[in-house]
Amino acid sequence: METEVKVLFWVGTAVMFFLALGVLFFVVLYRNKLHKIKRKKSEQILEASIESERRERKRIAMDLHDGISGDLSAIQNYIAILHRKEKDHSKIVIFQEVEEALAHTLQNIQTISYNLMPPMLEEQGLINNLKNYFARVRKWNAMQITERYNTGVLAIPLADFYEVYRTIQELVTNSIRHGEATSIEFSMQQEDQIIILEIFDNGKSFDFYKSLKDSHGIGLKSIASRLKYRQAKLVQLSVEKGNKIQIHLKIKK
Amino acid sequence: MIQLDYTLIYSSLIVGVIFLILFLYKYKTLRIKEPISLFIWYTIASIIWELNSAFILANPTFGFQFYFILEVVVLYYFYNRLLHPSYKKSLRVFLGIMLVAYGISFIFWNGGSSLISDTINRITLTTFVLYFSFLWFAELFRKMEISKPWKDATFYFVSGFFIYYSSTLFLFLLGDFILNAEFYLYYWLVNLITKLLLRVFLIVGVWKLK
Numbered sequence: 239m240e241t242e243v244k245v246l247f248w249v250g251t252a253v254m255f256f257l258a259l260g261v262l263f264f265v266v267l268y269r270n271k272l273h274k275i276k277r278k279k280s281e282q283i284l285e286a287s288i289e290s291e292r293r294e295r296k297r298i299a300m301d302l303h304d305g306i307s308g309d310l311s312a313i314q315n316y317i318a319i320l321h322r323k324e325k326d327h328s329k330i331v332i333f334q335e336v337e338e339a340l341a342h343t344l345q346n347i348q349t350i351s352y353n354l355m356p357p358m359l360e361e362q363g364l365i366n367n368l369k370n371y372f373a374r375v376r377k378w379n380a381m382q383i384t385e386r387y388n389t390g391v392l393a394i395p396l397a398d399f400y401e402v403y404r405t406i407q408e409l410v411t412n413s414i415r416h417g418e419a420t421s422i423e424f425s426m427q428q429e430d431q432i433i434i435l436e437i438f439d440n441g442k443s444f445d446f447y448k449s450l451k452d453s454h455g456i457g458l459k460s461i462a463s464r465l466k467y468r469q470a471k472l473v474q475l476s477v478e479k480g481n482k483i484q485i486h487l488k489i490k491k
Numbered sequence: 492m493i494q495l496d497y498t499l500i501y502s503s504l505i506v507g508v509i510f511l512i513l514f515l516y517k518y519k520t521l522r523i524k525e526p527i528s529l530f531i532w533y534t535i536a537s538i539i540w541e542l543n544s545a546f547i548l549a550n551p552t553f554g555f556q557f558y559f560i561l562e563v564v565v566l567y568y569f570y571n572r573l574l575h576p577s578y579k580k581s582l583r584v585f586l587g588i589m590l591v592a593y594g595i596s597f598i599f600w601n602g603g604s605s606l607i608s609d610t611i612n613r614i615t616l617t618t619f620v621l622y623f624s625f626l627w628f629a630e631l632f633r634k635m636e637i638s639k640p641w642k643d644a645t646f647y648f649v650s651g652f653f654i655y656y657s658s659t660l661f662l663f664l665l666g667d668f669i670l671n672a673e674f675y676l677y678y679w680l681v682n683l684i685t686k687l688l689l690r691v692f693l694i695v696g697v698w699k700l701k
Contacts, residue, residue, distance in 0.1 A: 261653065
């Protein structure tokens with residue numbers, strides 16, 4: 239009797255103990271696997287949403303540029319013709335005001351259209367677009383910007399061009415708006431299979447990853463999502479004043 | 492055999508002391524806001540009692556029945572705070588069953604340590620812990636809020652309970668036979684080892700509390 243109890247006790251206890259351990263191992267391992275699958279799925283959703291955002295931006299930019307902008311240009315021409323034929327001075331003044339308002343609206347539409355999707359990104363590539371972008375920033379903000387480009391022909395996909403361009407745009411906007419920077423040094427170089435884009439400003443210092451955690455805004459989160467989507471890395475280097483941020487983009491073979 | 496048993500008792504006490512030190516260190520975190528808080532207080536009371544029994548050599552007869560009802564209360568509090576409110580009804584049903592079983596166990600209670608009454612109580616408590624631990628694991632899969640379970644304090648608490656109550660089920664089920672067995676302490680080692688394991692899990696869990 240005692241032997242039977244003894245066997246029952248030890249077998250039962252061992253079975254229960256290993257069953258409990260087994261359940262825990264299963265929970266940890268399978269949970270981990272499931273989490274990876276879900277993470278991959280959410281990355282795919284992010285990828286799809288970024289891609290559709292890019293397509294939508296392009297469509298809206300084209301609609302604005304070719305549709306509304308074209309119609310407004312036609313209206314501008316009609317007004318100019320009427321303006322030339324008009325003899326009444328009071329009406330001439332009104333025509334002038336309408337022409338000015340139309341020119342201003344056209345300028346605004348072009349800026350919005352450009353910000354939505356740079357028209358030359360596909361045709362002229364990243365570097366020309368960045369040069370163009372910095373020229374505009376210089377003009378609009380009266381700030382000092384130096385640029386250095388030490389790269390050859392960039393063999394990266396158009397989608398990467400777009401994300402890098404948007405990231406640089408977001409970082410520069412942050413430097414100006416939140417960092418109150420007055421000068422920016424931008425450089426782009428290639429080391430082996432990695433393109434390094436660096437922005438060094440003299441604005442208020444901030445910790446990118448700490449701000450990303452604390453921030454409720456979408457700017458930094460958008461940068462992080464774009465870089466994650468392109469499997470690029472953001473590195474913040476320590477400097478005495480300002481901020482030095484590098485983006486490491488791997489060239490996909 | 493007896494020597495090994497003492498080694499385990501002292502190891503359990505040392506782990507208990509580490510637990511007490513950690514408790515003092517994490518005192519602010521462990522104020523009543525955490526689901527595990529009551530169980531921690533309960534464990535502290537047990538450790539102090541064990542230290543008292545081991546070193547002052549006071550009468551080790553513990554009020555098992557009182558000890559058990561405390562265990563029920565703290566575990567009910569833990570799972571009640573931990574699980575989704577939709578489980579509240581089943582938690583109350585289980586509490587009712589445990590209290591009925593507790594009442595029945597008094598028939599077999601002889602005023603001190605009675606393994607028959609302990610068996611009755613233990614069966615319901617073990618079922619309670621295993622069932623609600625399973626529910627918590629299921630929630631872990633459903634919600635996916637915790638990315639790495641091994642970095643979460645609650646995972647250690649639930650795992651500790653799960654292992655302890657699973658492994659000691661047969662000890663208490665066969666309690667009456669074991670009490671009369673030749674090498675009683677030989678069987679009791681299972682309780683000591685798993686209790687040691689539970690306390691290690693509690694230490695890790697408390698350490699992981701933010």
